[in-house]
Amino acid sequence: MKWDALEEEPCSLARTVAVIGDRWSLLILRECFLRIRRFDDFQSSLGVTRHLLADRLKKLVRFGVLRKIPYQDAPKRYEYILTQKGLDLYPIIMSIVHWGNIHMVDSRGRPLLHEHKNCHKMFDPVMVCSECGEPLTAKAVHVHPGPGARRTIA
Amino acid sequence: MKWDALEEEPCSLARTVAVIGDRWSLLILRECFLRIRRFDDFQSSLGVTRHLLADRLKKLVRFGVLRKIPYQDAPKRYEYILTQKGLDLYPIIMSIVHWGNIHMVDSRGRPLLHEHKNCHKMFDPVMVCSECGEPLTAKAVHVHPGPGARRTIA
DNA sequence: ATTGACAGTTCTAAAATAGAACTTTAGGAT
């Protein structure tokens, strides 16, 4: 299966994976949320090759996750900032970070702590149901075909 | 940078990406949450090559996300089921699905709908602060170095 | 004895990635 085929699948996970489902895209997005915006800053903080960085930035712009904004005129230079579509990736990034915090830390503990500006406390992200507000678990969810489901073959 | 190097980074996102940060691992996990458990079922529902499927399943077992459970004796056969560590990936999977539902659906709408068994309603996942319960946004979060932070070079 | 299911393994060709060097545009120092 080729990468482009993923975008066409009748599956919201597959289509999202087509956008962010590779290692460098996710690491680039991490940097974006940490306020990194410029090519060389991405390159030096990530250690990604310039070739791949250029490729992934182009792809993220194409998908509308990042936007190029000029920050100087001569020579013309741009920085990459998150669009609203990109900002909406925050729950994905945070849930990835949280899983790593729980399951992948070494003896020294968490690399980063997160403070919520609303309540001024260090927090963890919790995923809840939009309707009843209870925390979600896989076992408490039942899946139904939606309007965009693939029609059954037989 | 090599894949193994990711696991050593002082970053919970990078370490998680070392486990699930590739296209097939994420798609395999989707199937796991949809109750797929056996090699040939993964293979036919995903269209992944058998080679890569075997490789990824091995890796997910090695990281403790899946476990092989015998389901028949002659010949010895196993199925792959999510461990607690694997079940804890649910918020990641759901937030990926949700982003796709919002930003990647075509005119036909969502491929799947999710019903919460607690409240019997179709829901969306919402990420909230563990301390105050308010929905989280990137702009409302401030990051601090934690105990496992990389010491500054200079 | 032959066929089929299941769970892989092996093989070659094609694609993606790593790593380093090179290019372009322009400002400032000598």
Place this chain on the structure above:
DNA sequence: ATCCTAAAGTTCTATTTTAGAACTGTCAAT
């Protein structure tokens, strides 16, 4: 005028990963 530096890429070759198909081994059923 010439050289040096900065930023943002682009180009090149070698290595690694992936795709796609065929093959292997174990056992049950016919």
